[in-house]
Amino acid sequence: KQFLRPSTVNNLTKLVRNFSVTGQNNYKVAVLGASGGIGQPMSLLLKQTPAIKQLALYDIAHTPGVAADLSHIDTAAQVSGHIGAEQLGDCLTGSDVVVIPAGVPRKPGMTRDDLFNTNASIVADLSKACAKYCPTAFICIISNPVNSTVPICCEIYKKSGVSDTSKIFGVTTLDVVRSNAFIAEAKGFDVSKVNVPVIGGHAGITIIPVISQCSPSCSFEQPALEAITERIQDAGTEVVKAKAGAGSATLSMAYAGARFAASALDALSGKDNVVECAFIQSSITAATYFSTPLLLGPNGVKKNFGLGNLSDYEKKLVDACVPELQKSIKKGEEFAANFH
Ligand code: NAI
Numbered sequence: 001k002q003f004l005r006p007s008t009v010n011n012l013t014k015l016v017r018n019f020s021v022t023g024q025n026n027y028k029v030a031v032l033g034a035s036g037g038i039g040q041p042m043s044l045l046l047k048q049t050p051a052i053k054q055l056a057l058y059d060i061a062h063t064p065g066v067a068a069d070l071s072h073i074d075t076a077a078q079v080s081g082h083i084g085a086e087q088l089g090d091c092l093t094g095s096d097v098v099v100i101p102a103g104v105p106r107k108p109g110m111t112r113d114d115l116f117n118t119n120a121s122i123v124a125d126l127s128k129a130c131a132k133y134c135p136t137a138f139i140c141i142i143s144n145p146v147n148s149t150v151p152i153c154c155e156i157y158k159k160s161g162v163s164d165t166s167k168i169f170g171v172t173t174l175d176v177v178r179s180n181a182f183i184a185e186a187k188g189f190d191v192s193k194v195n196v197p198v199i200g201g202h203a204g205i206t207i208i209p210v211i212s213q214c215s216p217s218c219s220f221e222q223p224a225l226e227a228i229t230e231r232i233q234d235a236g237t238e239v240v241k242a243k244a245g246a247g248s249a250t251l252s253m254a255y256a257g258a259r260f261a262a263s264a265l266d267a268l269s270g271k272d273n274v275v276e277c278a279f280i281q282s283s284i285t286a287a288t289y290f291s292t293p294l295l296l297g298p299n300g301v302k303k304n305f306g307l308g309n310l311s312d313y314e315k316k317l318v319d320a321c322v323p324e325l326q327k328s329i330k331k332g333e334e335f336a337a338n339f340h
Pocket of ligand 1 (some may be wrong): 033034035037038060103104105115119127142144145173248249
């Protein structure tokens with residue numbers, strides 16, 4: 001099945017490759033924060049995904065307009081708009097996949113953790129509703145700080161009596177997408193064939209591109225390796241600075257979020273070999289949440305591929321990442337413990 005119409009396929013083979021979803025054509029996908037900088041373009045991409053039968057858009061503002069606009073596109077997905085907390089239940093009921101880009105983005109000079117005070121309660125409220133209305137759906141959390149919002153969601157699920165958190169994912173796909181783009185550019189590779197696993201978390205030094213496992217294989221002199229690793233770690237900040245107060249990455253994140261959602265649908269439909277990196281509850285390192293390449297299946301994570309063989313440099317990056325992650329995880333868990 002193709003993601004876009006045949007006439008546009010030639011120019012957009014990369015999109016087709018990434019978003020092709022096999023199997024059933026009757027999934028419901030909800031987007032929470034659908035009117036935002038990420039939410040709108042991501043919903044546009046999802047509207048073009050053939051496996052989606054219903055696209056339910058939720059926000060605290062502007063969803064009637066966004067839904068009306070998208071509903072005029074001649075693709076199969078039926079679009080519904082839901083606004084305000086009293087319409088959240090309708091949006092979520094029956095959802096197979098929920099993608100969450102709700103919350104405030106960074107401005108220049110801010111870290112992702114600076115968003116904690118606002119976004120933690122937004123994610124906690126939305127998680128509580130997901131646990132109530134669609135406890136078995138794939139939950140894909142984009143809202144930052146991902147290193148804390150994912151633990152918040154898992155803890156809220158447990159508090160709500162939903163013990164299975166194996167379908168709760170922090171979306172780190174943008175780090176993979178950026179790594180693929182930067183390495184292809186540096187090495188002159190065909191970008192559509194590049195795949196770099198990114199492990200750890202989704203903030204600063206917790207973002208660890210595993211360039212030694214890049215496919216096709218490639219190598220850099222140590223200074224160049226450090227420079228490209230740091231560029232990947234700071235890529236979000238590169239966009240925040242370039243946008244100069246108008247927000248953070250939205251278009252590339254929309255692409256990455258739609259790719260992860262399409263993989264979740266592929267996994268649900270029983271497709272083989274669906275592999276994505278994502279930030280999940282994990283026992284791979286001393287940090288209780290960690291991103292690694294995952295084989296996805298209908299029930300969530302089918303297999304965790306772990307760290308694989310790391311270079312000495314990458315091992316050092318993991319050593320620096322773990323305590324940093326532990327702090328963010330603890331902050332999220334403590335917030336959730338006190339949340340009512
Ligand atoms: P934005 O401000 O443009 O949009 C956020 C949307 O969330 C708005 O439409 C707002 O009305 C909505 N919202 C606020 N409170 C809500 C609630 N309680 N329920 C539902 N919707 C609510 O922000 P943008 O640029 O779309 O970014 C969204 C989030 O994604 C930010 O936290 C940002 O840091 C994060 N992000 C994550 C990335 C990742 O790689 N995981 C990459 C880029 C951004």
